[in-house]
Amino acid sequence: MAVNLKIPKKVFAIEGIGIGVTEAGIKKENRKDLTIFKLDEGTTLSGVFTKNLFCAAPVQIAKKHLLSGKPVRSLVINTGNANAGTGQKGLKDAQKICNCLGSLLKIEDCQVLPFSTGVVLEPLPVEKIVNNLDKAILKIDKNNWMDAAYGIMTTDTTPKIFSEQFIIGERTFTITGISKGAGMIHPNMATMLGFIGTDLGIKQQLLDKIIKDIADQSFNRITIDGDTSTNDSFIIMATGKSNIQINSENDSNYNTVLDALSKAASDLSQKIVRDAEGATKFITLQVEQAASKEEALSIAYSVAKSPLVKTAFYASDPNIGRILVAIGYSNTNIPINKIKIWLNDLLIVENGELSESYTEESGKKIMEQQEITIKISLNNGYFSEKVYTCDLSHDYITINADYRS
Amino acid sequence: MAVNLKIPKKVFAIEGIGIGVTEAGIKKENRKDLTIFKLDEGTTLSGVFTKNLFCAAPVQIAKKHLLSGKPVRSLVINTGNANAGTGQKGLKDAQKICNCLGSLLKIEDCQVLPFSTGVVLEPLPVEKIVNNLDKAILKIDKNNWMDAAYGIMTTDTTPKIFSEQFIIGERTFTITGISKGAGMIHPNMATMLGFIGTDLGIKQQLLDKIIKDIADQSFNRITIDGDTSTNDSFIIMATGKSNIQINSENDSNYNTVLDALSKAASDLSQKIVRDAEGATKFITLQVEQAASKEEALSIAYSVAKSPLVKTAFYASDPNIGRILVAIGYSNTNIPINKIKIWLNDLLIVENGELSESYTEESGKKIMEQQEITIKISLNNGYFSEKVYTCDLSHDYITINADYRS
Numbered sequence: 001m002a003v004n005l006k007i008p009k010k011v012f013a014i015e016g017i018g019i020g021v022t023e024a025g026i027k028k029e030n031r032k033d034l035t036i037f038k039l040d041e042g043t044t045l046s047g048v049f050t051k052n053l054f055c056a057a058p059v060q061i062a063k064k065h066l067l068s069g070k071p072v073r074s075l076v077i078n079t080g081n082a083n084a085g086t087g088q089k090g091l092k093d094a095q096k097i098c099n100c101l102g103s104l105l106k107i108e109d110c111q112v113l114p115f116s117t118g119v120v121l122e123p124l125p126v127e128k129i130v131n132n133l134d135k136a137i138l139k140i141d142k143n144n145w146m147d148a149a150y151g152i153m154t155t156d157t158t159p160k161i162f163s164e165q166f167i168i169g170e171r172t173f174t175i176t177g178i179s180k181g182a183g184m185i186h187p188n189m190a191t192m193l194g195f196i197g198t199d200l201g202i203k204q205q206l207l208d209k210i211i212k213d214i215a216d217q218s219f220n221r222i223t224i225d226g227d228t229s230t231n232d233s234f235i236i237m238a239t240g241k242s243n244i245q246i247n248s249e250n251d252s253n254y255n256t257v258l259d260a261l262s263k264a265a266s267d268l269s270q271k272i273v274r275d276a277e278g279a280t281k282f283i284t285l286q287v288e289q290a291a292s293k294e295e296a297l298s299i300a301y302s303v304a305k306s307p308l309v310k311t312a313f314y315a316s317d318p319n320i321g322r323i324l325v326a327i328g329y330s331n332t333n334i335p336i337n338k339i340k341i342w343l344n345d346l347l348i349v350e351n352g353e354l355s356e357s358y359t360e361e362s363g364k365k366i367m368e369q370q371e372i373t374i375k376i377s378l379n380n381g382y383f384s385e386k387v388y389t390c391d392l393s394h395d396y397i398t399i400n401a402d403y404r405s
Numbered sequence: 406m407a408v409n410l411k412i413p414k415k416v417f418a419i420e421g422i423g424i425g426v427t428e429a430g431i432k433k434e435n436r437k438d439l440t441i442f443k444l445d446e447g448t449t450l451s452g453v454f455t456k457n458l459f460c461a462a463p464v465q466i467a468k469k470h471l472l473s474g475k476p477v478r479s480l481v482i483n484t485g486n487a488n489a490g491t492g493q494k495g496l497k498d499a500q501k502i503c504n505c506l507g508s509l510l511k512i513e514d515c516q517v518l519p520f521s522t523g524v525v526l527e528p529l530p531v532e533k534i535v536n537n538l539d540k541a542i543l544k545i546d547k548n549n550w551m552d553a554a555y556g557i558m559t560t561d562t563t564p565k566i567f568s569e570q571f572i573i574g575e576r577t578f579t580i581t582g583i584s585k586g587a588g589m590i591h592p593n594m595a596t597m598l599g600f601i602g603t604d605l606g607i608k609q610q611l612l613d614k615i616i617k618d619i620a621d622q623s624f625n626r627i628t629i630d631g632d633t634s635t636n637d638s639f640i641i642m643a644t645g646k647s648n649i650q651i652n653s654e655n656d657s658n659y660n661t662v663l664d665a666l667s668k669a670a671s672d673l674s675q676k677i678v679r680d681a682e683g684a685t686k687f688i689t690l691q692v693e694q695a696a697s698k699e700e701a702l703s704i705a706y707s708v709a710k711s712p713l714v715k716t717a718f719y720a721s722d723p724n725i726g727r728i729l730v731a732i733g734y735s736n737t738n739i740p741i742n743k744i745k746i747w748l749n750d751l752l753i754v755e756n757g758e759l760s761e762s763y764t765e766e767s768g769k770k771i772m773e774q775q776e777i778t779i780k781i782s783l784n785n786g787y788f789s790e791k792v793y794t795c796d797l798s799h800d801y802i803t804i805n806a807d808y809r810s
Contacts, residue, residue: 053737085726321526325525328460393802401720
């Protein structure tokens with residue numbers, strides 16, 4: 001069961017983006033597993049990808065196609081197979097899909113980006129995908145975002161979708177996006193995908209910068225079990241159909257646009273944590289007054305990744321010591337006697353020791369909640385960072401130790 | 406249940422080291438929880454300690470006393486309370502224990518090293534310790550190593566002891582040691598302790614070097630959940646009573662001695678992994694042909710710490726993909742198409758892909774064993790490193806999520 005994961009009541013279409021979703025029988029029959037995005041001419045697109053050395057074949061091809069400089073006009077996403085660790089055959093398969101879709105849509109193959117998610121180390125059933133591309137194309141419609149949210153799921157328990165309209169002066173722009181996450185079973189899901197569409201017009205170089213900044217604060221700030229998958233990809237597509245055009249950071253509407261896109265990316269990335277395997281709690285690590293960004297992140301991740309901290313949260317046990325221990329091995333050199341820590345609004349540590357006002361009972365009351373912020377103030381500088389994670393439960397072990405049948 | 410953890414049939418005393426163990430009622434009644442080591446004059450001693458910033462009070466005092474330059478003549482170890490995160494009071498308590506034991510043994514307080522293990526963030530019941538020092542002194546005897554192995558346990562399921570005699574020419578020397586580990590419950594155990602005694606004579610400066618080298622290959626090469634505790638300490642005591650004296654690395658017997666001490670430290674540290682919380686398998690990560698020590702360790706730890714790899718081993722599921730994924734995010738830049746991986750003697754990955762000879766059945770057969778070596782050959786240089794870990798099971802979650810009653 002996902003933790004407070006809300007599905008928007010209304011999903012807005014993005015003018016200039018058509019979506020077709022179909023069943024290709026890649027891993028299971030009667031399951032939507034093949035999704036195509038078709039982008040109108042004039043759309044700008046940027047992507048960020050996994051840094052895992054075993055970067056999957058579709059990621060390698062997508063990066064290559066982006067480097068061609070030709071405008072991307074289509075995305076093709078399959079679930080059920082990650083096409084990762086598949087060597088030369090994997091690359092050929094991913095390329096073949098782009099070639100076929102390109103010729104069906106009458107665009108160049110380098111204008112297609114492929115994405116795969118699902119089982120690692122198994123050959124991609126490429127014919128099933130290629131043979132169903134025409135069926136997916138027939139279904140293309142701008143109102144299919146929810147279908148796509150289902151179509152990219154693997155072991156996600158719920159679709160993840162963001163959709164909102166924003167106002168600039170008297171004009172409106174729309175952002176809709178989908179993501180999928182946190183499933184690594186049977187035997188490995190390779191995992192995180194995020195796609196955001198908007199009818200804003202955003203100049204290519206600016207979008208390239210925006211996506212990096214946004215990813216850094218959203219998809220790069222979540223940790224479930226510390227494993228970075230081979231297929232992680234995050235894409236923003238800007239069609240320009242709203243007639244709101246942003247060309248530089250000096251544009252008077254830049255901050256409004258950046259905030260709106262950040263909101264979408266934060267929402268979609270946090271939904272992945274909320275639906276993490278076995279998660280029963282959503283935990284925000286907020287490190288403040290650090291001497292550097294690196295110091296803040298090192299401490300935040302040290303706490304967020306500690307199995308002992310995560311099991312304590314699962315048990316609703318205010319094991320403050322485990323938080324201190326994790327800070328202590330964070331590979332930083334902070335003055336520990338200046339540290340203050342809060343659980344939500346409750347001060348639990350002061351001067352590096354248990355706060356005198358703290359009681360076990362008050363700690364337990366907060367630990368029982370589903371949304372908990374651990375705020376760590378270092379009194380060591382001016383940098384702040386946030387990282388999002390979840391608890392570590394029996395279900396995580398059950399799901400990940402579940403033998404492939 | 407510990408994994409293949411063997412208790413030696415015969416435990417040899419070390420001439421020059423007396424041990425007294427008693428019940429001080431620190432956390433529970435009728436439990437051996439207070440241990441004293443008394444060292445004959447002429448004994449050299451070296452120690453290595455946790456690098457956790459929240460280093461516990463006894464560790465701080467032990468380091469201070471070692472810096473005094475006066476020969477250490479006694480150790481005092483309590484379980485049931487780690488005296489960690491206890492601020493100024495904690496330091497005073499640890500010092501008080503040294504003062505009292507010093508005056509009872511008629512040595513200076515700086516000749517006593519204190520050690521504590523047990524609950525974090527709770528005040529040490531110092532009076533219970535101080536009031537029972539005389540009782541422990543009365544029990545001092547050279548044959549009490551097994552009592553001490555029990556006396557330092559926290560949630561260990563079994564005592565951890567090494568004892569062996571070695572021969573140099575016609576002379577014999579003896580090494581006996583104890584360790585305790587892997588319990589972080591109720592609410593935090595602060596954790597790893599190791600004490601090795603030998604009747605070798607080893608010059609102080611040489612022992613200082615030896616302990617670092619040995620710790621680096623033993624106590625610093627084990628990972629259970631990636632958490633470094635606030636109290637980790639490892640001590641070697643060399644009494645010289647065997648009349649075998651080693652003064653420098655050029656001594657003809659140096660390698661024999663180093664190998665023997667390494668064997669003891671490896672055995673005691675690996676026993677901690679074998680008795681890790683919830684462990685059902687003992688896993689060796691062996692990285693070979695790396696370009697540097699750092700590269701080898703980075704890859705070994707990345708795999709050893711991956712919850713996805715560890716749950717796969719728990720499930721006896723040959724999830725090769727998870728190993729590749731963990732190598733891929735190891736923050737190295739190795740040529741992945743040169744990687745070979747073996748599970749014990751079974752080649753599973755070649756040229757960075759699943760080996761053609763590999764079958765799921767053969768992989769599963771090895772995954773079902775209790776002792777598994779993952780050998781990763783990088784074909785990238787001449788450095789090798791080994792790291793020891795265990796699987797991640799339901800019992801780990803149960804133990805660590807168990808609420809304090």
